[in-house]
Amino acid sequence: MIEIIKSYFYEERDENLGDLGATLILDFILEKLAMEFYNKGIYDAYQYMNDRLDDMLGLQR
Structure with a gap:
């Protein structure tokens, strides 16, 4: 990422x-955005x- x-x-x-300088910019971005990326991944x-559970339940009906 530095490169x-x-x-x-x-x-x-x-x-x-x-x-x-590149390391400081990367650290800043990670500090400010890491939680947003994490929450988006969880969601x-x-x-x-x-969606997969709905697919499975659809097979049961």
């Missing part, structure tokens, strides 16, 4: 970003399992 962030800054902003898994 991707550095590449993005170079290609999109024409800035050379070092490892420390998606729940929805998937509900």
Whole structure:
């Protein structure tokens, strides 16, 4: 991810970003968004399992 962030800054902003800067940006993003990604994953898994359960119950009827 560090290399991707550095590449993005170079290609999109024409800035050379070092490892420390890229690491700080990654840490910031993870701190602010990690819980959102986690909750979305939990919700998606729940929805998937509900859909499969409905499929199974449909076979029973």
